Amino acid sequence: MTAGAETGTANTSRPVPLRISGATATGSVLQPLNSSMITVAIVAIGANFGSATGISWIISAMYITTAVCSPMAGRLGVMFGARRVFVIGLLLVCVASLLGTFAPSLAWLIAAYVLLGIGMSAHLPNAMTMVRGYAERYGCQPRTAITTLVVCSQSVAALGPTLGGLLVGTFGWQSILWINIPVAAISAIAILRVDVGFAGDRPASVCAAVRTIDILGIALFVVTITSLMLFLVSLRATPLWWIIPVFALAGGLFIYWERRAADPFLDVAALQQNRALTATLGRTMLTYLCFYCVYFGIPQWLQYVRGMSAIEAGLTMLPVAGVGIVATMFGSRIYRRYGARTTLFVGTFALLIGGVLVATVERSTAPIVVLLIVAAVLGIPNGVNNIGNQNLLNEVTTVDEVGTAIGMYRTVSFVGANLAVAVLTLTAGGAVGDAGLRRTGVFIIVVAALLLAGVVFSRNMGPRVERDTARSLS
Structure with a gap:
C-alpha cells in the first residue's frame, strides 16, 4: 500500500481519540523525563560513588543506546505487534530502574542506563505505529495525536529538571529512577485498555518472524551508529580518531548489504527513492x-x-x-x-x-x-x-x-x-x-x-x- 493511499484513508476531520494518543503518550514521556532529570542528578551521583570520572558516560550510554535501538524497536513493532513491543519496553524500564537504584558501582549504574535506553527506545516509534494503525482502521486523521505526543514530551522535558531537582534534594539521586516505575505501570494499564488498531497489534509467529530478521544488517547498523556516537562523544575531551575508519567501513558494508538483503532491516534503496x-x-x-x-x-x-x-x-x-x-x-x-x-x-x-x-x-x-x-x-x-x-x-x-x-x-x-x-x-x-x-x-x-x-x-x-x-x- 502506498503512502498516498494510506493518508487518503485517514483524510478526515475526525482526530484519533485522546484516549488513544494519551495512552501512547504515557510511555513516550519516559525518554524526555529521564534525559532531563539525569542532568541535575550527576553531581549527587558523583558524590555517591566518590569520583566524577566516568560520570558523563551515564548520559552518553543512555543517548547512544536509544539512538541505536529506536529504529530496531520500530521494526520489531511491525513484526511482533507495536503494543507488545511497547509493553516489553515498559518492563525493561522497570528492571533497569531497580538495577540502577541498587547499583553497587558506577559500572553497574551505566549498565542500568544502557538497559533503560533500550526500554525507552521502544515507546515513541511504536506509539506512532499504534496511532497510524488506529487512524487507518477507523478513518481518522493522526495530526492531533502527533501533536499530543510532541506536547507531552516537551512538557515533561521542560518540567524534568525541576522535578529531578526536587526528588534528588528530598530523597536522593536514586529517586529519579524510582519515578519510572509508577509511570511505567500507569502506561501499561492505559495501553492495554485501549484498542490501538489492527496495524499496531498484529500477532506474529515468533519463529517465522525470527527467520526474517536481518541479523547481519542489524549488527552492521549497531556498529555504524555506535562508532559514530562514540566519536562524537569523544570530541568533548580527546577525539578517538581511530573510530572513523571503523565507522566508514561498517557504514559502507551496511549500505552494501541492505541493498542486497531479501528482507532488509532498513531498506536503503527505498530510503534513497x-x-x-x-x-x-x-x-x-x-x-x-x-x-x-x-x-x-x-x-x-x-x-x-x-x-x-x-x-x-x-x-x-x-x-x-x-x-x-x-x-x-x-x-x-x-x-x-x-x-x-x-x-x-x-x-x-x-x-x-x-x-x-x-x-x-x-x-x-x-x-x-x-x-x-x-x-x-x-x-x-x-x-x-x-x-x-x-x-x-x-x-x-x-x-x-x-x-x-x-x-x-x-x-x-x-x-x-x-x-x-x-x-x-x-x-x-x-x-x-x-x-x-x-x-x-x-x-x-x-x-x-x-x-x-x-x-x-x-x-x-x-x-x-x-x-x-x-x-x-x-
Missing part, C-alpha cells in the same frame, strides 16, 4: 544541532559569565521549553491549514532570528528580561519545526514504515545533540564567554539560512509529496 523522507531526516538533524547548541550553550554561559546558579540558569531557560509547547500547538494549526512548507518556513525563519539575537545581543550587560525574551524566541523554532517534521515524516511513510522512520528521527536527533557538543567546543575557543556564544549564534545563522533555502526550494513538500512518495514506493 523516498527523497521526502531522506530530506526530513537530514533537516531534523540540522534543526536539532542548532537547538542543542542553544540548550547546552546558553546555560553554560549564564553560569560562567553571568554567575548564575544552576537553578537560576535553568529558570532563565524555562521560556525555551514553555514557548516551545505553545509553538507546537501553533505549528500544528499552521500545518493543518497551510501544509509542511509554510510550517517549516515559519519555524526555520524563527531559528534564523534566534541565531541573530544570540550573535548580537550584548548579553553581559543585558537586563534579565532581555535574556528571557531571547530564550522565548528560541522556543518558537523548537516547537514549530518539531511538529512540522514529524507530521511530514508521518505523511511520506506507510504504516509499516512509520515506526522505523520515527526511530531514525530519534537517531538523527541524538546525532545532532552530540554534534552540538562538538560545535560548542569549537566555537568556545577554549573558554566559555561572550565571544564563543557570539560565534555559536553566527553558526546557527548559517545553518538556519541553509535550511531556509532548502525549505523554499524543496520539491519534496506540498501537493506533490504524496504523489512522488507513492511513485517511489510502488
Whole structure:
C-alpha cells in the first residue's frame, strides 16, 4: 500500500481519540523525563560513588543506546505487534530502574542506563505505529495525536529538571529512577485498555518472524551508529580518531548489504527513492544541532559569565521549553491549514532570528528580561519545526514504515545533540564567554539560512509529496 493511499484513508476531520494518543503518550514521556532529570542528578551521583570520572558516560550510554535501538524497536513493532513491543519496553524500564537504584558501582549504574535506553527506545516509534494503525482502521486523521505526543514530551522535558531537582534534594539521586516505575505501570494499564488498531497489534509467529530478521544488517547498523556516537562523544575531551575508519567501513558494508538483503532491516534503496523522507531526516538533524547548541550553550554561559546558579540558569531557560509547547500547538494549526512548507518556513525563519539575537545581543550587560525574551524566541523554532517534521515524516511513510522512520528521527536527533557538543567546543575557543556564544549564534545563522533555502526550494513538500512518495514506493 502506498503512502498516498494510506493518508487518503485517514483524510478526515475526525482526530484519533485522546484516549488513544494519551495512552501512547504515557510511555513516550519516559525518554524526555529521564534525559532531563539525569542532568541535575550527576553531581549527587558523583558524590555517591566518590569520583566524577566516568560520570558523563551515564548520559552518553543512555543517548547512544536509544539512538541505536529506536529504529530496531520500530521494526520489531511491525513484526511482533507495536503494543507488545511497547509493553516489553515498559518492563525493561522497570528492571533497569531497580538495577540502577541498587547499583553497587558506577559500572553497574551505566549498565542500568544502557538497559533503560533500550526500554525507552521502544515507546515513541511504536506509539506512532499504534496511532497510524488506529487512524487507518477507523478513518481518522493522526495530526492531533502527533501533536499530543510532541506536547507531552516537551512538557515533561521542560518540567524534568525541576522535578529531578526536587526528588534528588528530598530523597536522593536514586529517586529519579524510582519515578519510572509508577509511570511505567500507569502506561501499561492505559495501553492495554485501549484498542490501538489492527496495524499496531498484529500477532506474529515468533519463529517465522525470527527467520526474517536481518541479523547481519542489524549488527552492521549497531556498529555504524555506535562508532559514530562514540566519536562524537569523544570530541568533548580527546577525539578517538581511530573510530572513523571503523565507522566508514561498517557504514559502507551496511549500505552494501541492505541493498542486497531479501528482507532488509532498513531498506536503503527505498530510503534513497523516498527523497521526502531522506530530506526530513537530514533537516531534523540540522534543526536539532542548532537547538542543542542553544540548550547546552546558553546555560553554560549564564553560569560562567553571568554567575548564575544552576537553578537560576535553568529558570532563565524555562521560556525555551514553555514557548516551545505553545509553538507546537501553533505549528500544528499552521500545518493543518497551510501544509509542511509554510510550517517549516515559519519555524526555520524563527531559528534564523534566534541565531541573530544570540550573535548580537550584548548579553553581559543585558537586563534579565532581555535574556528571557531571547530564550522565548528560541522556543518558537523548537516547537514549530518539531511538529512540522514529524507530521511530514508521518505523511511520506506507510504504516509499516512509520515506526522505523520515527526511530531514525530519534537517531538523527541524538546525532545532532552530540554534534552540538562538538560545535560548542569549537566555537568556545577554549573558554566559555561572550565571544564563543557570539560565534555559536553566527553558526546557527548559517545553518538556519541553509535550511531556509532548502525549505523554499524543496520539491519534496506540498501537493506533490504524496504523489512522488507513492511513485517511489510502488
